[in-house]
Amino acid sequence: MEVKDIIKPENLVYEKPKLLTENTMHYCPGCTHGVVHRIVAEVIEDLNIQERTIGVSPVGCSVFAYNYIDIDWQEAAHGRAPAVATGISRVNPDKVVFTYQGDGDLASIGAAEIMHACNRGEDIVVIFINNAIYGMTGGQMAPTTLLGQVTATTPCGRDAERNGYPLKITELIAQLPGTSYVTRQSAHTPASVRKCKKAIKKAFQNALDKKGTSFVEVVSTCNSGWRINPVDANVWMEENMFPYYPVGDMKDAERDSKEAHLKKN
Amino acid sequence: MGELRLMKGNEVIAEAAIRCGCDGYFGYPITPQSEVMETLMAREPWDETGMVVLQAESEVASINMVYGAAGTGKKVMTSSSSPGISLMAEGISYIAGAELPCLIVNVQRGGPGLGTIQPSQADYFQSTKGGGHGDYKLIVLAPASVQEMNDFVDLGFELAFKYRNPAMILTDGAIGQMMEKVELGDYKPRMTAGEVESKTGSWATTGKTSDRDYNVITSLYLESSKMEESNRRLQEKYIQMEAEEVRxxxxxxxxxxxxxxxxxxxxxxxxxxxxxxxxxxxxxxxxxxxxxxxxxxxxxxxxxxxxxxxxxxxxxxxxxxxxxxxxxxxxxxxxxxxxxxxxxxxxxxxxxxxxxxxxxxxxx
Amino acid sequence: MAKVVGAVVVDTEECKGCGLCVVACPQQVLGQNKQVNSRGYHFSFMENPEACIGCSNCAIVCPDTCITVYRVRV
CATH class of the missing domain: 3.40.50.920 (Rossmann fold)
Known part of the structure; x- marks a missing residue:
């Protein structure tokens, strides 16, 4: 069968989601942000909640997330996205609000805001991109930078004595009674992308069902910041990030009946 | 004639907020203005008018909650005192840059630093010249009585929405704490979803519908020409305020x-x-x-x-x-x-x- | 047994040549073009089109959503 005979509308099995805009993403080649943006767009499309969803973009590489998904957006100050989302959600309880934050934004400058939003059990979704580095400002040490990892501000590698330890903030978040679903995913292989989409869909469904905060960390690559090519960055992530940041669900209040009583209401 | 009461300035701010149809208050305790949130919490307006009242984890969070809620076209406010307003300066700059309407009450205390809890007017520069980074101005109202504390809540919101600009009531611990006779305003209903849409739908994040492009609340303009355009728009508003709003x-x-x-x-x-x-x-x-x-x-x-x-x-x-x-x-x-x-x-x-x-x- | 054949269309102007689709393809269909697009990237293309089974793995890992996938049973 000729290729031109296969490429016909009736044979279409995968295309760009309609909710992604025509804007070319500003991310570096191979950046995980693009994949996660697409997953978020697909989930909003699948749940048919375009008119109800408000996104909150952070400061960091994904500051321009609002250029790519066809929904209403607010751009928050550095680290403050969970507070902004709280404000939106509280006065608009019918809306589905999500934040999209990187590790510097969420786990460093915004550590207080994320803790308290999750502790209040705001009915929001948090998408947390952890690539262990500050991408936008040029590859400086992030709170999640691994020990020994070379960055622009740890040129000899992160040293625990000088810089402290990589912060497992998702494990801390999972302790908070306000959260209903806390998971760590990746999006670097076809199987992990499918799993990640399932997790993000569950998180959005939880927000629709007013189940408290759902938190999805995506262990990601920053090949530019790591100074590796995109394909090798995935390998580096598997070998170095996964042992310290193991993927999998940390908390699913519905599933873990012992935690069910902690659910809001 | 409206209802007459003997009330503290801070309490009146809370009462006036409920009565003028405010959608939400986000705050953090600090002397000498804590009665604002205390009064709101005791009044439980969420049952009466549906107004949201939330104690945030910090002033930083509360002003950003105001940013988020104001970005959806709602009538929202916060209050604090001098050191708390300094913490909010970043958020206020973003609110001014993103052109969002909101009301901020500063019940001033002496400074600099932790200062004192006694009344002061030392935040005049901070309030009138911007306060945070960038070229921006707040509409600043200075009440001299408990009655004006009441009146300026409604006026502040009116001006904030007219100009899509944050408005501030700049008062101090003396007026916040003192009790005087006040004539309260009549109850105004909160804006309905339809009213919010018709009033702010051109810019607010009310949910993207098929009949319009999506709205973005942002103060980010990486292109210098666009940044200058935004700056010019702000300056034009300030010139209009100087022409029309001097009191x-x-x-x-x-x-x-x-x-x-x-x-x-x-x-x-x-x-x-x-x-x-x-x-x-x-x-x-x-x-x-x-x-x-x-x-x-x-x-x-x-x-x-x-x-x-x-x-x-x-x-x-x-x-x-x-x-x-x-x-x-x-x-x-x-x-x-x-x-x-x-x-x-x-x-x-x-x-x-x-x-x-x-x-x-x-x-x- | 019915055989499945597939094909992909790469938006060559949107492709940034990261190569993630090349390694994600179980059939070694895709390769990076020696030519570059207007932004200087070696865009992906079907090097072995006859091997494609339309599994969508390439599109799923593509950060720039520039791959459209078709599949048909023959």
Whole structure:
């Protein structure tokens, strides 16, 4: 069968989601942000909640997330996205609000805001991109930078004595009674992308069902910041990030009946 | 006539917010303004009007909650006192940059630093010249009575929405804590979803519908030309505010040789000082700016053509006096401009002010 | 047994040549073009089109959503 005979509308099995805009993403080649943006767009499309969803973009590489998904957006100050989302959600309880934050934004400058939003059990979704580095400002040490990892501000590698330890903030978040679903995913292989989409869909469904905060960390690559090519960055992530940041669900209040009583209401 | 009550200034802010149809309050406790949130929590407006009241984890969070909620076209506010307002400065800059309407109440205390919990007017520069980074202005209203604390909540929201700009009520611990008779406003219903959509749907994040492009609330313009365009738009608003929104009050200025310029608490003191000075045969009047931005430059310039001198009376080291000097300078007047004030939470006495008039204006 | 054949269309102007689709393809269909697009990237293309089974793995890992997938049973 000729290729031109296969490429016909009736044979279409995968295309760009309609909710992604025509804007070319500003991310570096191979950046995980693009994949996660697409997953978020697909989930909003699948749940048919375009008119109800408000996104909150952070400061960091994904500051321009609002250029790519066809929904209403607010751009928050550095680290403050969970507070902004709280404000939106509280006065608009019918809306589905999500934040999209990187590790510097969420786990460093915004550590207080994320803790308290999750502790209040705001009915929001948090998408947390952890690539262990500050991408936008040029590859400086992030709170999640691994020990020994070379960055622009740890040129000899992160040293625990000088810089402290990589912060497992998702494990801390999972302790908070306000959260209903806390998971760590990746999006670097076809199987992990499918799993990640399932997790993000569950998180959005939880927000629709007013189940408290759902938190999805995506262990990601920053090949530019790591100074590796995109394909090798995935390998580096598997070998170095996964042992310290193991993927999998940390908390699913519905599933873990012992935690069910902690659910809001 | 509306309902009459004897109330504290801070309590009135809360009551007025509920009655004017405010959708949400986000705050953090700090003396001397904690009664605002305490009153709201005790009133439980969520049952009565549906208004949201939330105690945030910090002033930083509360102003960003205001940003988020205001970005959806809702009528929202916060209150704090000086150190808390400093923490909010970042958020206020973002709100001004993103052109969001909201109301911020600053019940000032003495500074700098942790300062004191006593009343002060030392945040005049911070409030009227921006306060955070970038070229922006707040609409600043300075109440001098508990009644004005009530009236300026509704007015503040009205102006904030008219200009899509944050408005601030700049008051102090004295007016916040003092009890006076107040005539409360009638209840106004909160905006319905339809009203929010028709009033703010062109810019607010009310949910993207098929009949419009998606809305983005942002203050980010990486392209210099777009950033300048945004700056120009802001400056045009400020020029319009200066043309349309100046509010002030004069007291015995008609035949005055000397004019005191004072706002808020110090204006109340000065009213007595005018009486004392007049009893001594000194022709003294008072101009009270009600809007600190836009500042009543023109009325001061007009007075400058006929009076011998001005004295700014402030509870700070002399901040508003600079704006008085500018206004007088614009009038090419040779009238003297001087300042008298107390700091550290001390309120000047009417007698002290009269002495200062004699020493700094008349004898000099 | 029915055989499945597939084909992909790469938006060559949107492709940034990261190569993630090349390693994600179980059939070694895709390669990076020696030519570059207007932004200077070696865009992906079907090097062995006859091997494609239309599994969508390439599109799923593509950060720039520039791959459209078709599949048909023959």
């Amino acid at each position: 002030y009050e004069t007291f015995q200025c008609e035949d005055a040789d000397y004019v005191l310029v004072a706002f808020g608490s110090s204006a109340r003191i000065c009213q007595k000082s005018v009486e004392l000075a007049r009893a001594k045969g000194l022709k003294v009047g008072l101009l009270r700016p009600i809007t600190l931005f836009p500042f009543p430059k023109k009325p001061i310039a007009e007075l400058a053509k006929k009076v011998k001198g001005f004295m700014a009376v402030e509870m700070n080291a002399g901040q508003m006096v600079e704006d008085v000097q500018l206004a007088v300078g614009c009038a090419k007047s040779l009238a003297t401009v001087t300042y008298f004030g107390r700091m550290g939470g001390i309120i000047p006495t009417p007698g002290e002010v009269v002495e200062a008039i004699e020493q700094k204006l008349i004898e000099a």
